[in-house]
Amino acid sequence: MMDMNSKLKIPVHSLVRDVSARLQAQFAGNPSYLVSTLEQLIPAEEKSLRPTIILLVGSIFQAEREDLVNLAAAIEMLHTATLVHNDLVDEASQNPGSPAFNARFTTSATILAGDLAFASAAQLAAAVARTTVMRRFSETLQFIVNGEITYLFNDGAQGSRAAYYNWIHAKTASVFELASELAATIGSASPVEIKAATQYGYNLGMAFQIMRDILDFVGDPFVLDKPVGSDLRLGNITLPTMLYLEAHPDKFDLDSIGKSNGNGQGEIDELIGAIRQSDALEQATKEADRFLKRGLESLFILPDTPERAELALLAKNIIRQDR
Numbered sequence: 001m002m003d004m005n006s007k008l009k010i011p012v013h014s015l016v017r018d019v020s021a022r023l024q025a026q027f028a029g030n031p032s033y034l035v036s037t038l039e040q041l042i043p044a045e046e047k048s049l050r051p052t053i054i055l056l057v058g059s060i061f062q063a064e065r066e067d068l069v070n071l072a073a074a075i076e077m078l079h080t081a082t083l084v085h086n087d088l089v090d091e092a093s094q095n096p097g098s099p100a101f102n103a104r105f106t107t108s109a110t111i112l113a114g115d116l117a118f119a120s121a122a123q124l125a126a127a128v129a130r131t132t133v134m135r136r137f138s139e140t141l142q143f144i145v146n147g148e149i150t151y152l153f154n155d156g157a158q159g160s161r162a163a164y165y166n167w168i169h170a171k172t173a174s175v176f177e178l179a180s181e182l183a184a185t186i187g188s189a190s191p192v193e194i195k196a197a198t199q200y201g202y203n204l205g206m207a208f209q210i211m212r213d214i215l216d217f218v219g220d221p222f223v224l225d226k227p228v229g230s231d232l233r234l235g236n237i238t239l240p241t242m243l244y245l246e247a248h249p250d251k252f253d254l255d256s257i258g259k260s261n262g263n264g265q266g267e268i269d270e271l272i273g274a275i276r277q278s279d280a281l282e283q284a285t286k287e288a289d290r291f292l293k294r295g296l297e298s299l300f301i302l303p304d305t306p307e308r309a310e311l312a313l314l315a316k317n318i319i320r321q322d323r
Contacts, residue, residue, distance in 0.1 A: 015069060019051045022073040026120045050075050050175060052314065053204070054183040056307045057197050061187025067128050071186065074124035074137065075179045081117035082144055084110060086171070133182055140178045144170050164239060165206070168213075173205030180204075196301035200311065203295030207318050210288040213238035214281050217272065229272035233265070239287065241271070244280035289319060 051072035058068040118141070125137045147170020154163070180201030184194045216231050217240055231238050245252060252271050275281065295315050302308050 015055045015065065015072075016048050016051060018069045019048065019055075019072045019076065022069055022124070023076060026073065026077065026124065030116065048072075048076065049208075049314075050079060050179045053176065053201065053311070054179045056311050056314075057180050057183035057200075057302075058187050060303055060305050060307045061184055061189045061193070063183065063187035067130075067186050068183065070124050070127040071133065071182055072179075074121050074128070075175060075182075077117055077121035077124055078137070078141065079175050081114050081121055082171070082175075084114035084117060086148065128186060130186060132185055136178060136182060136185075140174050143174050147171055147174075161239070161242060164237070164242060168206060168209040169202070172209040172212075173202050176201040176205030176208065193302055196298045199298040200295045200302075200315075203291045203298065204315055204318060207288040207291040207295070207315075210239055210284055210291070211318060214240055214284050214288070216240075217276055217281060229268065229275075232272060233268055239284045240275055240280045243283045244271075244275045244278050247278070247280070248274070285319070292316070292319060 054072040054075060055068055058071070122134075122137070125133055147167055151163075151167045151170075177198055178201070181194060181198040184197035189197065213231065216238065217229055219228075227233065232241055251274070252267065292315050296312055299308055299312055299315075302311075
């Protein structure tokens, strides 16, 4: 993911620092070994993508500084909580930069740590003292969990693009969507502007996850801290794999690959190599770009401010993630 402070002149940089401080303060009083591991899951200030979106959108609509900081911290804590639980569900062993939480602690400790993060996120959201914020926060959390349950009990996306898009909407784009929507809602935005901000967040989140799925095949494994094609090795069929299999339906058995969950590595290695050599990754990038263009179109409805220009630049840089 891009280093935003090196590529963007963010007019809300001081607020990003305040969000980081608010997140650290939220963990105060908990065991140090637990806190240090949870803190590693929270992006550094220069990579705080979701908080930056909140702060930029909120600044466009003159939202209160304290409300923006609490909202940004709440959304980032929500994301952290989902990381802890999802890594456990996926039996992941690594996150970028550090081992997955469940690789360090027992299953019980991991579940409780995720619960702690969810509770902290709710507490921060409640500090904004808006009924709409709490309602949308709880609705989004329910949407995320339902999306993961649906994916888990239906053997993943099962080769269906619709199922894949529903899945990445639930697990990733919904948080971006919530961030943009609530940042506009707690400010002076009109209903039309709130809808536009929401669409920006949704499309940005969809493009972001597609690019992450592409990087799973082409990213530097030493930077990503996981092997190439790790999603496929776990039985997760993402967009690049779907596009390849659509173009070559007779080369691999999707059902056996999707249910292998780490078995049959020879066939999986062969498929990964074939995807890397095909145009599936280019086609997936074009799909991410289509989402980004729709997101940029939504921005034109918002007031023409320096913050809006930064949101546009942020979106354009999504397509060039390096992690």
